[in-house]
Amino acid sequence: MRLQNQMVSDGNILFKHRGWLPVLILIPALAVKYFSDQKFIDTSGSENEWYHYLCYAVSIFGLVIRFVTVARADKNTSGRNTSAGQVADSLNTTGIYSICRHPLYIGNFFMWLGVGMLTYHLWFIVSFVLFYIVYYERIILAEEAYLASKFQPAYDEWTEKTPAILPSFGKWKPFSNCMNLWKGLKQEKTGIMLLNIVFLLFISVETQNFNWNWEENMIWMILFGTGIAYYVIVKGIEKATKSA
DSSP states (O other): OOHHHHHHHHHHHHHHTGGGHHHHHHHHHHHHHHHOOOOSSOOSTHHHHHHHHHHHHHHHHHHHHHHHHHHHSOTTOSOOOOTTOOOOSSOOOSBGGGTOSOHHHHHHHHHHHHHHHTTOOHHHHHHHHHHHHHHHHHHHHHHHHHHHHHSTTHHHHHHHHSOSSSOOGGGOBOOSSOOOHHHHHHHTHHHHHHHHHHHHHHHHHTTTTTOOOTTTTHHHHHHHHHHHHHHHHHHHHHHHHHHO
């Protein structure tokens, strides 16, 4: 099998199981966080808390990219489908898709970069970036092979003028459809919940013996509770809508 075909084949497998990516990042990140004392910044005093907020802001930035992309995407595109494989009823080429071809993966990158930064280890952050590139390179190849086979010649015309990852803001074209707020809220409910759970977990591990100071860390408890409540409410509305 040609190397490119092999990479596409690997990408299809990784696409179906990409839900495991958080596990592949979280387990080593938590181990580094707990067992290693080597840190590239001072983590004492108020600077430590501000660094937590910086990490959270990076992750939220990625989540916002995902939310805007999903809420503005055409129906039956930009989904979280895994076992069903690639699904796309149309080709998104406007809005955020006019400046880069894979905005969802950019969003994922920043979401998990914020988590990786919580380890305080520069070598781990660099390792995460390299791992992410190798992991998603194959998924992108598989996705582009699928789209190319389904949407020719429009796909080739789009790829010739639109970069894959690094945005070209000068190529911006307005969104062709309206904001579907419910679609964004529904699809990103799990990501919002898990992000808040992960941050609370990391900050708990940072105390080594989980010597938790409830007063000082109340904001993370509030975010944790908000994420859980948001997920439960949206999930409940989904079920009520389906049964109606």
